[in-house]
Amino acid sequence: MGVRRWLARRAVRASRVLVVECPGAWRDRVDAEHAVRARGWRLAESPASADVLLVVGEPGAELVEVVAGLWDAMPGPRARVDLAVGADPEPALDTAVASLLDTSAQAEDAGGRAQPDLGGDGTEHHGMDHEGMDHGGHEGMGHGSHEGMDHGDMEMAPDGIPxxxxxxxxxxxxxxxxxxxxxxxxxxxxxxxxxxxxxxxxxxxxxxxxxxLGAGAEDLPAAPDPAVLAARHCDDVVAVLALAGWDGGAALARAARDTLLERHGGDARDTLLDLRYRVARSRTLRWSLGGVGVVSAPLAARHGLPERAVGDCHDRVLALVDRTIATARVYGGLGSATPVDPADVDDAAGVPVQALGPLVTGYDLAVARLVVASLGTPLTPAEVGAHG
Amino acid sequence: MGEAVTPGLLGSVAVAAALLAALATAAVVLDGVLGARSEGRSSRPALTRPVDEVARLLRQRRRAPLSADTLLWRIGGGGLGVAALLMVAVVPLGEWVIADLDVGVVWFNTMDVAVWALVWLTGWGANSVHSLVGGYRFLALALAYELPLMFALVAPAVGAASLDVREIAAAQGSLWFVVWMPVAFAVYCLGVVAFSVWGPFTPPAGSDVAGGVLSELSGVDRLLVQAGRYALLAAGAAFAVPMFLGGGSGPLLPGWAWVVLKSAVLLAALVWLRRRLPSARPDLVMEVGWVVLLPAVLLQDLAVAVVVAWRG
Structure with missing residues (x-):
C-alpha cells in the first residue's frame, strides 16, 4: 500500500488536464490554464492522455453530451471538475488532486465502467444524426458510447462504425x-x-x-472590456504560432496576452512590439506559413470576410498581431497619452462562422487548422447580426 | 581502459539499456527545464518529471478505442524502444560492443527503416482519424528524410572503407569525420530528429491533430511510445559518436566514458535546438529533402570518395 500511495503522489505531480472552454468562459479558461501550468502540470491534447477533465463555464445541451463523451474516453484514474465563471481555479484543482489520490474511489469508478478496452457494446443510440463521427473517439465522441453515429446501415458498420x-x-x-x-x-x-x-x-x-454548438443570442457578450478584447485577440496569435509548432513564439504571445490581462500598459507595448518584430522577422515562420491558405480579395468579399483575411497565413498572423496592438491602443494600454477612439478600431471585423467550411476545402488537415486559426476566433451568427 | 571483459550477452544488453535509459531520461529533464525557463516558470517540476510521468502512466489504465487493432498498435508502440536498443547494440563503448557486426552501418539503417513501420502501425492501429493522419504524416516525412539519411551514412563508410562501426571509429585517429564531412553530419542529425518524431519533425504527433499518433495512447502503451521516442533520439546521438565524432578517442578518460560524454553533448544540442525551430509540414520537408538535402549529401559523398581515391 505504501508503494501505491507513493506512486499515486508522484503521478499526480505530472497530471495532464483536458480543458473544455464553454462559450463565454474565455477569461476563466485562461486563468485555469495559468493555474494548471503554475503547478507544473500540463494540458492534455486528447482525452486518452488526460487525468483531469476541467469544464470551464456553463456547457449548453450539446456540449454536455460532448463532455460526457470525453469523460468516457478518459482512461482513469480520472477526475472531473467544473469551474463556474468567475470562480477561483485553485480549489477546483485541489479537488481534482484529492479525487485522483482517492485510490478506493478510483477503483470503484473503474469497476463501474463497461470494459474500457473493448470500447462498449456499440449499440447505444443517442438520437443524434451526424453522418458518422470521428470514430477514433476524441473530442466528445467517446467510443464507450459513441453517440452520434448514423446506424442506418449496420451491416456496413463494423462495431457500429460506418x-x-x-x-x-x-x-x-x-x-x-x-x-x-x-x-x-x-x-x-x-x-x-x-x-x-x-x-x-x-x-x-x-x-x-x-x-x-448551442450558439444563440444569449451568447452575445455585453460589450467586452477593451483590455480583455485585446488579450483575446492576442490569444488568436498564440493559437496560430502553437499550431505552426513554434513553441518559443507561442510562449512569447502567451506572455503578451497575460500582460494585457494584467493591464501593465508599458510592458504590454514592449511585449507586443517585440512579438510583432519576432513574428515578422522569423524566416522559418515565413517558410512554414508563407503561401499557405491564400485567400484572394474576391473570395474574401464573397464570404463577407474582413480585409485582414486577405493573403496567406503568414500575412494573417501579422494582421492578428496588428489587430491586437490596435485594440490595446483603445484602452491606452500601450501607454499613449491619448486613447484611440474605439470607433477607429476594426476589432469587430470578425469572420462569419459559415465562411470556414468553404475556406478549408481543398487543404490538408494541417493547413485547414492553420487557416481556421489564422482567421481569428470566428463570429457567431448573433454577433454578425449585432455588428452588421 | 579497453579491458577484454566479455560479460554475458544479457549483462551487456542490460548495461546498454541502462545507459540508453539514462541518456533518454537526461534528455527529458533537459527539455523540461528549457521549456519551463522559456516560459518563465519554475523548473523544479521538470527535474522529477521522468519519475512522475512514469508513475502516472503506470498508474493509468490502458484504453483502446473501439475496433482498434490492438495487436499491431502495440507492436508499433512497443517496438520503438526495441529498435533504439538494437541501434546501440552496434555502437562500440571503447573496446566493448554488444554485437560486433561487420555491417554495423547497414544494421543501423535497417533499424531506422523499421521505425517507419513502427510509427505507421502506431498511427494505424488505434482506428482513429487523428492517429491515422499522424501515421500518414510520418510516412510523408520518412520519404523526405530517409534517402538523405542513407547517403549521409554512406560518407563515413566510404571514408573508412568499411561498414564496420568499430573500424569507422578507428579510422578517425587524426581527424574526426565531422570536420571534413559536415554536410553528412548535419543531414544525419536531421534524420535522427526525424525518426524520433521530434522537434521540427513533430507533425505526426502534432497538437493540430490532437497528438496524432499519440492521441489515443494511454497508460503503459503511451509510456512505451514516449520512452521509445526519446530512446531513439539518444540512440541516434550515440551512433553519431563512432560515425562522426571519433568514437572513444580522447585524452585522460577511458574510451567508454568519451563515447557516453560525446553522446550526451550531442543529445543536449539536439534538445536545445528544438525550441528554436517551428515544426515543418511534411510537404515542405519533402521539397527540402529532395531538392536541397539529397543533392547536398550526394556531393558530400562525392567529395569524400575523391579524397579517399586521392589518398590511394
Whole structure:
C-alpha cells in the first residue's frame, strides 16, 4: 500500500488536464490554464492522455453530451471538475488532486465502467444524426458510447462504425475514401464551442460546414472590456504560432496576452512590439506559413470576410498581431497619452462562422487548422447580426 | 581502459539499456527545464518529471478505442524502444560492443527503416482519424528524410572503407569525420530528429491533430511510445559518436566514458535546438529533402570518395 500511495503522489505531480472552454468562459479558461501550468502540470491534447477533465463555464445541451463523451474516453484514474465563471481555479484543482489520490474511489469508478478496452457494446443510440463521427473517439465522441453515429446501415458498420464511403470525384480513385469527421468542439488551439464537420479523403479536406454548438443570442457578450478584447485577440496569435509548432513564439504571445490581462500598459507595448518584430522577422515562420491558405480579395468579399483575411497565413498572423496592438491602443494600454477612439478600431471585423467550411476545402488537415486559426476566433451568427 | 571483459550477452544488453535509459531520461529533464525557463516558470517540476510521468502512466489504465487493432498498435508502440536498443547494440563503448557486426552501418539503417513501420502501425492501429493522419504524416516525412539519411551514412563508410562501426571509429585517429564531412553530419542529425518524431519533425504527433499518433495512447502503451521516442533520439546521438565524432578517442578518460560524454553533448544540442525551430509540414520537408538535402549529401559523398581515391 505504501508503494501505491507513493506512486499515486508522484503521478499526480505530472497530471495532464483536458480543458473544455464553454462559450463565454474565455477569461476563466485562461486563468485555469495559468493555474494548471503554475503547478507544473500540463494540458492534455486528447482525452486518452488526460487525468483531469476541467469544464470551464456553463456547457449548453450539446456540449454536455460532448463532455460526457470525453469523460468516457478518459482512461482513469480520472477526475472531473467544473469551474463556474468567475470562480477561483485553485480549489477546483485541489479537488481534482484529492479525487485522483482517492485510490478506493478510483477503483470503484473503474469497476463501474463497461470494459474500457473493448470500447462498449456499440449499440447505444443517442438520437443524434451526424453522418458518422470521428470514430477514433476524441473530442466528445467517446467510443464507450459513441453517440452520434448514423446506424442506418449496420451491416456496413463494423462495431457500429460506418465505413468510409466513396465519392465520384475522388482524387485518387480509391473506393471507401471519403470519411466524415467532426473537428472540435474540444481540440487544442481551437475556438471554444466551434464544430467543423468535414469530409476527409486521407487527410485532405474535400468539404466542410462549421457552426457553433448551442450558439444563440444569449451568447452575445455585453460589450467586452477593451483590455480583455485585446488579450483575446492576442490569444488568436498564440493559437496560430502553437499550431505552426513554434513553441518559443507561442510562449512569447502567451506572455503578451497575460500582460494585457494584467493591464501593465508599458510592458504590454514592449511585449507586443517585440512579438510583432519576432513574428515578422522569423524566416522559418515565413517558410512554414508563407503561401499557405491564400485567400484572394474576391473570395474574401464573397464570404463577407474582413480585409485582414486577405493573403496567406503568414500575412494573417501579422494582421492578428496588428489587430491586437490596435485594440490595446483603445484602452491606452500601450501607454499613449491619448486613447484611440474605439470607433477607429476594426476589432469587430470578425469572420462569419459559415465562411470556414468553404475556406478549408481543398487543404490538408494541417493547413485547414492553420487557416481556421489564422482567421481569428470566428463570429457567431448573433454577433454578425449585432455588428452588421 | 579497453579491458577484454566479455560479460554475458544479457549483462551487456542490460548495461546498454541502462545507459540508453539514462541518456533518454537526461534528455527529458533537459527539455523540461528549457521549456519551463522559456516560459518563465519554475523548473523544479521538470527535474522529477521522468519519475512522475512514469508513475502516472503506470498508474493509468490502458484504453483502446473501439475496433482498434490492438495487436499491431502495440507492436508499433512497443517496438520503438526495441529498435533504439538494437541501434546501440552496434555502437562500440571503447573496446566493448554488444554485437560486433561487420555491417554495423547497414544494421543501423535497417533499424531506422523499421521505425517507419513502427510509427505507421502506431498511427494505424488505434482506428482513429487523428492517429491515422499522424501515421500518414510520418510516412510523408520518412520519404523526405530517409534517402538523405542513407547517403549521409554512406560518407563515413566510404571514408573508412568499411561498414564496420568499430573500424569507422578507428579510422578517425587524426581527424574526426565531422570536420571534413559536415554536410553528412548535419543531414544525419536531421534524420535522427526525424525518426524520433521530434522537434521540427513533430507533425505526426502534432497538437493540430490532437497528438496524432499519440492521441489515443494511454497508460503503459503511451509510456512505451514516449520512452521509445526519446530512446531513439539518444540512440541516434550515440551512433553519431563512432560515425562522426571519433568514437572513444580522447585524452585522460577511458574510451567508454568519451563515447557516453560525446553522446550526451550531442543529445543536449539536439534538445536545445528544438525550441528554436517551428515544426515543418511534411510537404515542405519533402521539397527540402529532395531538392536541397539529397543533392547536398550526394556531393558530400562525392567529395569524400575523391579524397579517399586521392589518398590511394
Amino acid at each position: 465505413l468510409a464511403g466513396g465519392t465520384e470525384d475522388d482524387r485518387d480513385g480509391l473506393e471507401m475514401d471519403a470519411l466524415p469527421v467532426r473537428l472540435g468542439p474540444v481540440l487544442p488551439h481551437w475556438p471554444a464551442g466551434l464544430v467543423l464537420d468535414v469530409t476527409l479523403h486521407g487527410d485532405l479536406v474535400t468539404g466542410g460546414a462549421a457552426r457553433f
